[in-house]
Amino acid sequence: MLTDPIADMLTRIRNATMVYKDQVDVPASKFKEEILRILAREGYIKGYERVEVEGKPYLRVFLKYGPVRKTARGRRPEQVIKSIRRVSKPGRRVYVSAREVPVVKKGLGIAIISTSKGVMTDREARRQNVGGEVVCEVW
Numbered sequence: 001m002l003t004d005p006i007a008d009m010l011t012r013i014r015n016a017t018m019v020y021k022d023q024v025d026v027p028a029s030k031f032k033e034e035i036l037r038i039l040a041r042e043g044y045i046k047g048y049e050r051v052e053v054e055g056k057p058y059l060r061v062f063l064k065y066g067p068v069r070k071t072a073r074g075r076r077p078e079q080v081i082k083s084i085r086r087v088s089k090p091g092r093r094v095y096v097s098a099r100e101v102p103v104v105k106k107g108l109g110i111a112i113i114s115t116s117k118g119v120m121t122d123r124e125a126r127r128q129n130v131g132g133e134v135v136c137e138v139w
Helices: 005-018 030-041 122-128
Strands: 023-027 045-053 056-063 065-071 074-079 084-086 110-115 118-121 132-138
Touching: 005 023, 005 030, 005 056, 005 084, 005 132, 030 045, 030 056, 030 110, 030 118, 030 132, 110 122, 118 122
Parallel strands: none
Antiparallel strands: 023 056, 045 056, 065 074, 084 132, 110 118, 110 132
16 A cells, blocks of 8 residues: 555645644654745744654644634634645656746645755746656645
């Protein structure tokens, strides 16, 4: 059975925001930490920290919400992460050249790209004229 730890992290974040959790724990790795660093820098999450749970390293992600809005289900805070989606999967890797780097939601979202110069957003990849593997899209 193949597993995708990145998709697992994104799903945990997506599920936690759907039920308005303040934080969520995901198993730690350097690559996940780089993705979370970008999400924090771009303002999609409050931040993250390394913690140990039962002797194993985890990343505790602090989720971010906007102002409280009136919805059909009552008064709820607005979700900052409206969609977080894995693009390149173990069964279908998605690579782009520097000229093919995607623009997410007409520039309102970000694509996280793993390049030879490190993990970066779509804007940074275009600016540095590098392509790579499209890890995920967030808006």
